[in-house]
Amino acid sequence: MNYGILAWKNLARRPVRTALTVVGVGMATAVAVSLGGFNLGFRAAISRSIEQLGFQVMIMAKGCPYEAATLMLKGGTGLLYLPESAHEQIRTDPDIEAITPVFLGVAEKPAGGPEENTGPSAFTLIAGIERESYAKMKPWLQFKSGPGFDGGRWFSPDAAAEAVMGFEAAEYEQRKVGDLFYITVVPHGKTEPEFHAFRIVGVLERTGTQDDGTVFVPLHTAQRIFGREGQLTIVGVTLRQFNAIRMREFEGRWMSIPEVQVVSLEQVKGALVSLVGTAQTMVAAVAVIAILVAMIGVLNAILMSVYERTAEFGILKAIGAERRQIFYLVCLETLILCFAGALAGSGVAAGGAGLTDATLRRLLNLGLTQPMVLITPRLLAAAIGGAIALGLLAALWPAARAAALRPVEAIRNQE
Amino acid sequence: MPTTPLISGYGLQRHYRRGIETVRALDGVDLEIRAGESLAVIGPSGSGKTTLLNVLAGLDAPTGGQLTIGGQRVDGLSEQQLTTVRRGFFGFVFQNFHLIPTLTVAENIVLPLLFLRRPVVRHEVEQVLEAVGLSHRAHHYPRELSGGQMQRVAVGRALIVRPRVLVADEPTGNLDTVTADAIVSLFLTLVNREGLALLLSTHNLELASRCDRIIRLKDGQIVPPVSPPQSLR
Ligand SMILES: Nc1ncnc2c1ncn2[C@@H]1O[C@H](COP(=O)(O)OP(=O)(O)OP(=O)(O)O)[C@@H](O)[C@H]1O
């Protein structure tokens, strides 16, 4: 005979009530774990996505930094351009470790071609890059190998009609090394679309970033076909020493160029975090409500069970139970309820993380490629610990009531 | 040569305040109980039998008088202190059995040991089961037992702590006469064999008369025994 058996057998006495309470605790835990997982995962995802851009600082045309963020992560439309001369100026900065100019443009895929594509993605993101500095900025970029992909390489600087495809772009368009790829572009200031063909000279390995969906062409080719010679979309920069002070100094030196803004990716990160912050606050409110409801459920279940057993507690005290032993017994029952619920809820949350991730992705399309829900053992431990702590908090009052029962009255009132 | 009493009370009072009115549930009772002695408390309903038993057993604190349990003065002690005095000294049996329905016969019987932090000794449990005649029912649940068997479980639960005093408040109130008789026989056997003291309240004069002593309560006081008039003998 021990307290565990006593507590367990009592919970088993009211299976429906016990089950409902456990479900309540479980649901609250699942919500809390999912929210916590989102909180962890989404920050990590933003950090990773931004790290994988390879830049610490972006030079871009003046505009909204939110736009800048989504532009970089999703390849947005409505692009703003800055003059190439800014790049020439900034590259002389002594603190710069690496710098790369990027021109982004959105091209249409020609209709009526042999592999006609009229889906929602009849558009392709074209990145005009300078291959050496770009590859230096992103040392992880590698060419895919295997049948049809062997011999992948960057375009030669002066080859106007060579292109490198990102992993997904190539997969989607079913292109291999040596194939041709067609686009049509309406150059800036003109109305008639122009047709272009590129020879694919390399396909990149998957990176998990936006590069996967991009088609890379030489910088000057891109500028020319989009009719924007001498213009850039962004200039990516890494500094020799990246910290807030260096960043501010760097910004101070180049703020003077009128058309240009200097955006630290830390800033962008902050902007994205606060963008999602609102949504998180709402979900957190739901979680708080779920937790409160579960706590009230626990309180109610334990209180009812204490009321029902008034005489029983009177007897236990008559046969020798001390206050604290009764208190302990009631708390133990609560603990079992909450532990079972928290365990089940954590299991559901961990098992359903993929689903939560997919749902969040549909709600908040930020173009993050990493999982937005990250459920760690520490998070689960915290959730289970929290459920038990809050459950015990809810049980304090009923347990104290049961412990304070006077045996004579408890027995008499129930006779 | 009389031994020192296990319990002695002098001028015991238990008053309840009900608004301006005071209910004198116990109103100046003197009483001693010694080991190996059986005492029956009789009296009409509301005369204070339950109150007396509860006060003598340290379940309820007297509002006046002196009370000594096991050589220790207990009047004026807090409920918590009373618990300490009570534990292991008394075994309780109630009219409504008050078994824990989710526990088996054996589990009900050993339950007090849990609270007294004493180990469960297998052969002791078997002895108790044997003594109350329930060896073959050890793993049954209370709902599977008859009233008399349930009361035997309650007796077993009282005995497991090896108490000095067995307190039974109308233990036969819910039992038929034959079963009631058997339960009282069990009590008296235990008193004789184990040297326990028995405090028994009952409405049944016949059962009471099997005890060593009878006290009759009326309005919270002991009524002196009245010899029946000669003419009725
Ligand atoms: N908590 C209480 N508050 C007020 N009065 C009480 C309380 N408990 C008992 N009494 C009163 O004390 C008196 C004695 O009650 P007690 O239960 O001791 O009688 P009893 O002899 O056991 O009766 P019964 O044979 O019906 O069990 C009764 O008048 C009762 O109403």
Ligand SMILES: [Mg+2]
């Ligand atoms: Mg009574």
